[in-house]
Amino acid sequence: MEEELCQWQRGKFLYMAPEIAINYRKPSILADSFSAGVVLFMMLFAKPPYTFPSIEDKFYLSITYGDIPQLLEDHGCQNQLSESAQEFLSWMLCPERRRKTAKELLDHPWMGDSSRNCY
Secondary structure, X not given: OHHHHHHHOOOOHHXXXXXXXXXXXXXXXXXXXXXXXXXXXXXXXXXXXXXXXXXXXXXXXXXXXXXXXXXXXXXXXXXXXXXXXXXXXXXXXXXXXXXXXXXXXXXXXXXHOOOOOOO
16 A cells, blocks of 8 residues: 555655545545645745644644534634635635635635735
8 A cells, every 4th residue: 555655645644635644545636725824825925834744733624524613723813814816715624525626726816916015
């Protein structure tokens, strides 16, 4: 099984979607949306959204439930993002069945909101 995993499991563990890091499933294109969400979180808050991709990490657990408000509260960042930015982040850092494609992310209003102050 380990040899089979190594054939397709690529990238840094910190950026892996739960379906890959925890369930060891072959990635879909939606895994890229999750990884982009990790990067976006780090760009917005200058820290990763979780310590380690494990359900024992309370931050990661919030993500596996798709609870971005709880994640932001746990990080003390709940008042630092607009509702639109929170929704956008929740489209990325969520269970695979709710995650959006790159096309859907690009169509999100937050991506085209020129009136926003950075975030």
